[in-house]
Amino acid sequence: MSTTPAAAERVVEIAGTTPRPGRRRRPVRRGSVLAQVGAVAWSVLCVVPFVLIVLLAFKSNADIYSKPLSVVGVDWNPANFADAWAGPPGGQGFASFLVNSFVVAVVALVVALAVGSATAYFATIAAPRVGRWVIRAHLVATVMPIIMLLIPYYSGFSALGLLSNPAALGVVYAALCLPTATLILHSFYLGFPPELRDAAAVDGLGPIATYWRIVLPLSRGPIVAVGMINGFFIWGETQVAIVLLQDPESRTIPVGLLGFQGQFSTNTGGIFAGVAIATIPVVVLYLVFHRSISKGIALGGVFR
């Protein structure tokens, strides 16, 4: 009968009564076994690299090469993290990358979320023609390839003396995040109950006060989701940062990590510790907030 595991499962689903997935015990079928094999195989591929990153970050250089997969009888070397924190001799480490990434992220998120949410909301109550054009401009910006922006950003930053300035890079990131932020929040505000606005107007609130006192507090959830999606982009962005942050002291986490590859040539443990510091915090954050992140993606969120 059925060969596609998904389809086979659907037979079971349709034959059954409850539409909620994965709640009931069902008779084991060939299709569902195949489906489980496929899902488990891809899960292993998804999870194992992260386990390895943590594992290898704690191993000594010799054991990373001689027994990468072992967990017993290994020469554990937590000092890798101290190396990554301090950086290679004469270079910068995560102690400085983290500060720079933090500055960049705070500037970018504050600007992108403040401007994005205001734009998204007021575009829904502006004159229809104006609102449409503003949203259309954001849509155009999302398809703009970053490759076309790099050289102008560099020449502009160079002319203004802003190269190697993390806060200035934060403003660039705010602009790059703005289209995503505005578009996701716009689709949320389109469903915002107009009765609340009308009630606020009856109470004498102007549009700005309505936004500030009524709309913003009610949209905390979507704003957090957007902030998270933008935050992951900012935490990982490399292409613009590698061009605009020229001084080693100004580097953010991903750019600094790429620098490790050349400078840490003999200290693989230190590189893996760096990979772990860059990766594990976002993984933990994702595991805690995965619901709102998935919702944000479904509403149109993208990582560049």
Place this chain on the structure above:
Amino acid sequence: MADGPVDVRGREATPVSVAAGGRAATGAHGAAGPRQSRGPRSWPVHAALVPACLLLVVFFGLPIVRLLQTSFSSWYGIGDMTWLGTGNYTATLGDEAFWSSLGRSAVLGLGCAVGLTVIATVLAALISAGIRGASVYRVIFFLPAIAPPAAVGVFWALSFQPRTGVVNAVLGRVGLGNTHAWLADPGTALFAVMAVAIWTGVGFAFLVLLGAMEDVPVSVYEAGALDGAGAVRRFFSLTLPLIRPVLSMVVLLEVIWSFNAFTLVWALTTGGPGDATVILPVLVYKEAFQMGNFGPAAAASVLGGVLLLAAAAAGQWLGSRQTEDA
């Protein structure tokens, strides 16, 4: 001070519109009713849209003008630009390296888009069918997408090392040999990059496609089952056509992103061995920021960007045309 009259008008306008529209009208034209009455006091609303427009102009509009200017000039990163005319374009179009990097970008873009869309569609179909543990798989499948691309690249670069890397350690355990230098062999380097790009890219496509599949009403499948369509048949004749708009959008986005996958390539190979993985963004980066030839690099990025957008528009047009036919 300036807010005074605006608020007064607002207070007057809204009751008027409610009175005029009445309950039924508010229900029918929910959004349109109150909006019309806002005309006279709409200036703070429109003023609030200005910052976003400024950011878009400064960081997207002006850079394009500046890029075009640079592409017609001779500039070495410092000093003034000197006008050159179309010289950079003729040089770039006659440059073998430009065309081969464009070809690699296209191979990477198409290969990734096709590969990861197929995987993501299958995974999304499994989860939307509600296999046991679906809620856990849903979380796990997006994990690779969350890791910073630079960290992903550095990790896989070390893992692809011959003998010592994890990939070869695993391959050795299962008897497939552990000596292949995946990233150092010009024949396999681009495909190793593609594998990593697919690994990181599936999560996003999976979530979007899953959302589309869950929007398909269950009654559609029930009707299909009643008409005697088998499970496989229902997947191909119901699910796939119904999610096609989303599917074509996902393919399009993935082509664009993989075409531009600078970070992964830079972390994995920095374009090597030789120039086996020099895709267009890597070429532009090297040309401008390592060699200092900003003019030709600008011309190459204009050409690449325009070709990419044209291909995207063509893909979108084809996708929508097919949907109309169906």
